[in-house]
Amino acid sequence: MYYDKILLDKIFNKTGVYITNKNECKLLSQIIANEKIGYLSESTLYRIFLNPNSNHKPYKNTLNILAQFCDYSSWDAFINYCDSVYLFTDPTFLNKTFDTIITDFVNQQKFNSLIDVFDSVAHENYKTKEYIGLRSFMSFQKTTSFSNFIKNYGTHDFVRNILLEALYDPFHRIQGYTDSFQYYLESTHPSDTNYLQDYIFANAVLFRYFYFNDILKAKEIGKKLYEFPMSSNEFDTIYIFPKARYIAYKMWYLHLKEAKKNTLIDYLDEVYYFIENEFNKSNLILELNIVYENFIEVVQQLNLLQFEQKINALYEMKLKSLNISNLVAIKSLHSNGLLNILK
Numbered sequence: 001m002y003y004d005k006i007l008l009d010k011i012f013n014k015t016g017v018y019i020t021n022k023n024e025c026k027l028l029s030q031i032i033a034n035e036k037i038g039y040l041s042e043s044t045l046y047r048i049f050l051n052p053n054s055n056h057k058p059y060k061n062t063l064n065i066l067a068q069f070c071d072y073s074s075w076d077a078f079i080n081y082c083d084s085v086y087l088f089t090d091p092t093f094l095n096k097t098f099d100t101i102i103t104d105f106v107n108q109q110k111f112n113s114l115i116d117v118f119d120s121v122a123h124e125n126y127k128t129k130e131y132i133g134l135r136s137f138m139s140f141q142k143t144t145s146f147s148n149f150i151k152n153y154g155t156h157d158f159v160r161n162i163l164l165e166a167l168y169d170p171f172h173r174i175q176g177y178t179d180s181f182q183y184y185l186e187s188t189h190p191s192d193t194n195y196l197q198d199y200i201f202a203n204a205v206l207f208r209y210f211y212f213n214d215i216l217k218a219k220e221i222g223k224k225l226y227e228f229p230m231s232s233n234e235f236d237t238i239y240i241f242p243k244a245r246y247i248a249y250k251m252w253y254l255h256l257k258e259a260k261k262n263t264l265i266d267y268l269d270e271v272y273y274f275i276e277n278e279f280n281k282s283n284l285i286l287e288l289n290i291v292y293e294n295f296i297e298v299v300q301q302l303n304l305l306q307f308e309q310k311i312n313a314l315y316e317m318k319l320k321s322l323n324i325s326n327l328v329a330i331k332s333l334h335s336n337g338l339l340n341i342l343k
Helices: 004-015 022-034 042-049 060-069 075-082 085-089 091-107 111-120 126-140 146-153 157-166 177-186 195-213 215-226 232-236 240-256 261-281 285-301 305-321 327-331 337-341
Strands: none
Touching: 004 022, 004 042, 004 060, 004 091, 022 042, 022 060, 042 060, 060 075, 091 111, 091 126, 111 126, 111 146, 111 157, 126 157, 126 337, 146 157, 146 177, 157 177, 177 195, 195 215, 195 240, 215 240, 240 261, 240 285, 261 285, 261 305, 285 305
């Protein structure tokens, strides 16, 4: 079938299913049946999409059902669409076609081709990179190859800066995601310009994950994180995201070490000073939320109710000083790029 690729894109656009195996043919058969426009068996869909070079020629009724499923009145109407100029100006089609390309590269582990895509946008704006990173993230969710990809391409700028850092996922929704940050660390060398920042970022990511899932491993990571030698001047040079996590997660680390109660209480003074200082320095909502959200998560988990109230008071006072009245709406703008898109 000459038009099968376009049809696949249309089906993917509607269902999120891109036909690559028999199970997906079976799923699509059920979805089409549920719409009560006709019945197409798993084997029929397999012959059309996965074995197009066979001698089997689809019946016109079969093609009409597929066209109607994709919201065309008939197969002839679909053909007219494909042959028209409109196809090439349809933003939905173009976006989904691009998604299909990314999905294919990931599914087929054509990682060199995926890296070529990343390289092609090296000088584009951040939102373009974020979009491509997000589509890649969503494609990797359906595979088991992400950690192997990071192992082999973890030094690539786009992979590090966009896929792992800017679009960091606190929920670790990709299989092998945790291992990927171990590989990220292995490709982080002391001679690198951003070594300290990357070291703190990745270890903080791992520490948070293991704090909720493996206390012994969390203690091991915490020791690496908080006994790593650095000067205050070096620490001040890193970006606010890893810096805020480092300060915030130390409360968890002290809790894990079963430090004397006074040790944690005394540390809260340092935490409060840090938050107050960062709020005074910045008027950017993103940076304010980075600080606020990281510390609120920790103090709520540790049930430090009075300290939580103090942080809330600082935050709301800062927002009011910026003449921002809708505090609830601002708080919902999560500082992590991925969580702004994928809840």
